[in-house]
Amino acid sequence: MKRGGVLTNLALWLIALFALAPLAWMVSVSTMVPGEASRFPPPLLPAHPTFANFTALFADTDMARYLANSLVLATLATAISLTFNVTAGYAFAKLRFAGRDRIFRLLLTALVIPAQVAMIPLFLICKMLGVVDSFAGVLIPSIASVFGIFLVRQYALSIPDEMLEAARIDGAGEGRIFRSIVLPTLKPILATLATFSFLGSWSDFLWPLIILNDSGKQTLPVALANLSREHVQDVELMMAGSVVTLLPVLLLFLLLQRYYIAGLMAGSVKG
């Protein structure tokens, strides 16, 4: 029994090492002197820790702009996704309108279609709308999502009908009910949806790669992919770039972990 406990915990810490070592190595190398990491045996810790790579990154590349682009886009994507998906999810759960359940079932079948199928025509639509190479173009696919609507609907089902009826009898309009009764009850799922939207938008790669050509408008992942092709030898600089890209999402995850995992659980039972 005792031996089993030691082995179990040893295995657990080995897996933790596997999960965290690449991230720890990134942080360590980002503070090394240029060229220091390209040695054998590979050094694990910097001999003389320095922030020079970060200074160089922001001075020599447009990293500050890409960081700002990503922050603005992820924030906007989150705000838009909350607006569209929350109202729709609530309506599918609690309001009555013709064809409601049939439309909802149709939406669910769309979950089996990979998003990439839509991307080529979506690019052409964006071209017609004149939003290629603009933030608007990047945001278009994240306006509404079937997953977001589903997430909010499942949660909103638990709002008691009597509560809404009572408000209606008191003469409250639907908009008022939504603002003062529904939204406060939905708070936890709003946090979940917001976390998902922000992280999804921050890490998205293929669509921004397709829709953005002007390097001034690039997001961090697209810029980092380009930089890493130009600076193959500059390990330390690239690791500084990875730190800048990962730090915001890792912090956000640590703060909102609970909400993120809740959404993940809901997502896995959708099938």
Add this chain to the structure above:
Amino acid sequence: MNREAAAWGFVAPALIALALFFFLPVIAALILSFTDFDIYAVADLGNLRFVGLDNYLQLLRTPLFWKALGNTAWFVVLGVPLSIAMSLVAALLLDSRLARFKGFLRTAYFAPVVTTLVAVAVIWRYLLHTRYGLVNWLLGGIGIGPIDWLGDPRWSMPAIVLFAVWKNFGYNMIILLAGLQTIPEELHEAARIDGASAWQRLRHVTLPGLAPVLLVVSILTMAGYFQLFAEPYVMTQGGPAESTVSILYFMYEQGFKWWNLGFASAVAFVLFAIMFALTMLQLRVSERWTR
């Protein structure tokens, strides 16, 4: 009447957005796949012609498409079982009553999942470096000579699989962990009283109880792994010797490098058809299995 109008006010914006920016493009993609939409048609739609099934027939005659299909299948066949096995091991260990610091460990395992794919792919490209990479250094410690992970066509896809397992195992682990908690403790207790060993309990109580969750997890993972793109884009650029060109990588190059948008749409639909067929097959097999 008034309430119905209000309800439409709530759903209409999202439905219109989905119709315009998802359903319409999907249908358009199907139509595009029967046309010769290329760079000339981008300039002037007058150059567009319907070509029937030509794109699909040409696809069958394109060696790189078959190569991409094979590469992607290899990634799925190798990556899905390995990822799920890793998730299962982590979940079983974390679920053990002997485990300590569960909260911290769970967060640690999950951290790679929330990371930005491009950024961690850049890290792994250096970890897998033939001379200075940590992976080869560790392997050297147990007497295995340096492997040219990203430069040898035999090792490039296994290298990407290793990276994908690292990135994704925490995701399925969380789902499996929840599944483990739904297996009634009495079942374990009864098996224990009957003298079942830990291994027997795993085989006859835990795994059968987990089967439905494992099915969901394998379908989700397979669907995700068929969409392999950013990993080869960042780590290998499809090389060496086209050994990491995936279906989506092929689609991206055809569509947005060569502007063969009709042809690329056909690729997208073939990918969709394969994913759909395999999902149905998995569901069918599990139905028979549970009966």
